Amino acid sequence: MFVILSYDVKAARVGKARRLVKRYLRPVQRSVFEGFLSEGRLERLKKELRALLDTDEDSVRIYKLQNLQGAETEALGPVPAADSVVL
Amino acid sequence: MFVILSYDVKAARVGKARRLVKRYLRPVQRSVFEGFLSEGRLERLKKELRALLDTDEDSVRIYKLQNLQGAETEALGPVPAADSVVL
Numbered sequence: 001m002f003v004i005l006s007y008d009v010k011a012a013r014v015g016k017a018r019r020l021v022k023r024y025l026r027p028v029q030r031s032v033f034e035g036f037l038s039e040g041r042l043e044r045l046k047k048e049l050r051a052l053l054d055t056d057e058d059s060v061r062i063y064k065l066q067n068l069q070g071a072e073t074e075a076l077g078p079v080p081a082a083d084s085v086v087l
Numbered sequence: 088m089f090v091i092l093s094y095d096v097k098a099a100r101v102g103k104a105r106r107l108v109k110r111y112l113r114p115v116q117r118s119v120f121e122g123f124l125s126e127g128r129l130e131r132l133k134k135e136l137r138a139l140l141d142t143d144e145d146s147v148r149i150y151k152l153q154n155l156q157g158a159e160t161e162a163l164g165p166v167p168a169a170d171s172v173v174l
Contacts, residue, residue: 004150006116007116008116029118031093031118031119046163049163059116061160064159064160065157065158067157070154071153072150072151072153073148074133075146075148076133076136076145076146077142078144
């Protein structure tokens with residue numbers, strides 16, 4: 001399934017959070033990542049995130065798209081080099 | 088259509104950008120917004136964003152979902168009060 005993950009993470013933890021999420025998903029903005037993940041891999045990522053983050057202060061949002069029909073991405077401004085491969 | 092919009096905007100413009108996008112979409116994180124928009128409203132929002140932002144420095148990412156079948160949102164940590172209404 002296609003996953004979009006965004007986070008608001010306090011500065012003290014954001015470096016670690018970024019390194020963690022990058023092992024699963026491609027960074028497309030400072031706090032947005034995307035890519036294809038199995039349910040199992042996503043559960044693992046969420047478990048690792050829960051262990052790292054303070055969920056009183058940090059917020060993570062995960063959009064799971066099983067069906068990419070009718071889905072489209074647009075970008076204004078700079079995009080990562082590999083951007084054109086997605087959706 | 089359902090729209091997820093995220094941005095990386097330089098501090099000088101982020102307040103104005105936030106106020107602008109909030110006229111169209113509901114804020115769900117510091118730099119992520121979502122909601123239902125017509126193509127026409129989205130074009131208007133993009134036009135206003137292009138006028139406000141410096142697209143050499145600022146990046147905007149727009150996910151357009153025509154079909155919410157099989158789409159799901161999960162959140163870890165704090166979420167806006169109206170969060171449960173979406174997807």
